[in-house]
Amino acid sequence: MSAAGPLLNAADLHVWIEGSHILQGVSFAVPDRGVTALLGRNGVGKTTTVKALLGLVPRTGRVDFGDVETTALPTHAIVTMGIGYVPEDRGVFSALTVAENLRLAERRPGKPRYELVHELFPELRERADQPAGTLSGGQQQMLAIGRALLNDNRLLIVDEPTKGLAPRIVGEVADAVARAAEQVPVLLVEQNLSLVRRVAERVVVLDAGRVIHTGPALALLDDPDRVRELLGVSRAAATTAGKATAPSSTGTTMTASTPDTTPASGATGTAGPDTPASEAEGRRTA
Ligand SMILES: Nc1ncnc2c1ncn2[C@@H]1O[C@H](COP(=O)(O)OP(=O)(O)O)[C@@H](O)[C@H]1O
Numbered sequence: 029m030s031a032a033g034p035l036l037n038a039a040d041l042h043v044w045i046e047g048s049h050i051l052q053g054v055s056f057a058v059p060d061r062g063v064t065a066l067l068g069r070n071g072v073g074k075t076t077t078v079k080a081l082l083g084l085v086p087r088t089g090r091v092d093f094g095d096v097e098t099t100a101l102p103t104h105a106i107v108t109m110g111i112g113y114v115p116e117d118r119g120v121f122s123a124l125t126v127a128e129n130l131r132l133a134e135r136r137p138g139k140p141r142y143e144l145v146h147e148l149f150p151e152l153r154e155r156a157d158q159p160a161g162t163l164s165g166g167q168q169q170m171l172a173i174g175r176a177l178l179n180d181n182r183l184l185i186v187d188e189p190t191k192g193l194a195p196r197i198v199g200e201v202a203d204a205v206a207r208a209a210e211q212v213p214v215l216l217v218e219q220n221l222s223l224v225r226r227v228a229e230r231v232v233v234l235d236a237g238r239v240i241h242t243g244p245a246l247a248l249l250d251d252p253d254r255v256r257e258l259l260g261v262s263r264a265a266a267t268t269a270g271k272a273t274a275p276s277s278t279g280t281t282m283t284a285s286t287p288d289t290t291p292a293s294g295a296t297g298t299a300g301p302d303t304p305a306s307e308a309e310g311r312r313t314a
Pocket residue numbers: 045046050068069070071072073074075076077
């Protein structure tokens with residue numbers, strides 16, 4: 029890797045879970061700026077890829093962060109090198125206040141960047157004493173991203189921030205991701221193509237545990253046939269950029285306008301498009 033090499037490099041990652049070969053040689057790079065979106069239909073291995081990067085699942089292959097090989101390091105050592113992780117279920121503690129959730133995220137040594145977080149997300153200051161479970165889904169996502177920005181990270185990994193959220197909240201989440209990306213490079217797992225179009229420069233597309241495409245985001249999103257081929261999205265959905273409330277005309281799992289409503293193991297996975305995320309998340313207790 030050259031001095032100007034990628035911020036993060038994954039090479040030939042394989043993951044087996046309960047005898048299934050989930051990742052089958054995933055390789056991609058995350059550059060040191062902007063948003064790189066990791067795309068793919070439900071169940072293709074996006075979350076598993078993120079967990080493999082962080083050492084949260086056993087894997088083979090190699091991961092480099094900056095000029096350090098992290099493959100053999102434990103997760104806490106990888107994270108303290110400067111990776112903020114916003115998991116699929118957000119990891120917010122419903123029964124704790126906003127301020128307590130932020131305080132829990134403080135990483136030592138280092139000075140927590142409350143000024144930055146409150147400047148980016150003033151609502152978190154205004155609602156500091158409110159239990160996180162009473163926030164809207166969009167506000168909870170802000171809190172989750174705020175937690176990751178509190179520390180001086182070199183990369184944020186955000187896994188499906190719109191999952192289970194109402195379409196009208198997608199714009200709020202896009203704002204939060206865009207603001208975060210002005211501070212730090214982001215690897216964004218996302219199924220909502222209008223959000224991807226808005227924030228991402230580059231895309232990496234997974235299918236069945238392999239990378240099937242990498243390239244500039246718009247080159248893919250502006251090619252509806254290719255989008256359908258790679259992501260199984262209808263022509264109409266793929267071109268509905270920025271219309272977060274447009275109805276979906278597809279039966280596929282990946283659309284430009286509606287969140288994923290397939291029941292899943294995540295805390296928000298069963299929230300339908302009109303279910304306040306706080307209801308779905310109320311089940312999570314601290
Ligand atoms: N803990 C697990 N036990 C069994 N199968 C799993 C587990 N985690 C993931 N899988 C399987 O691995 C595949 C990829 O899952 P995942 O990475 O969560 O996909 P994505 O995030 O792209 O929706 C799916 O088929 C899923 O069922």
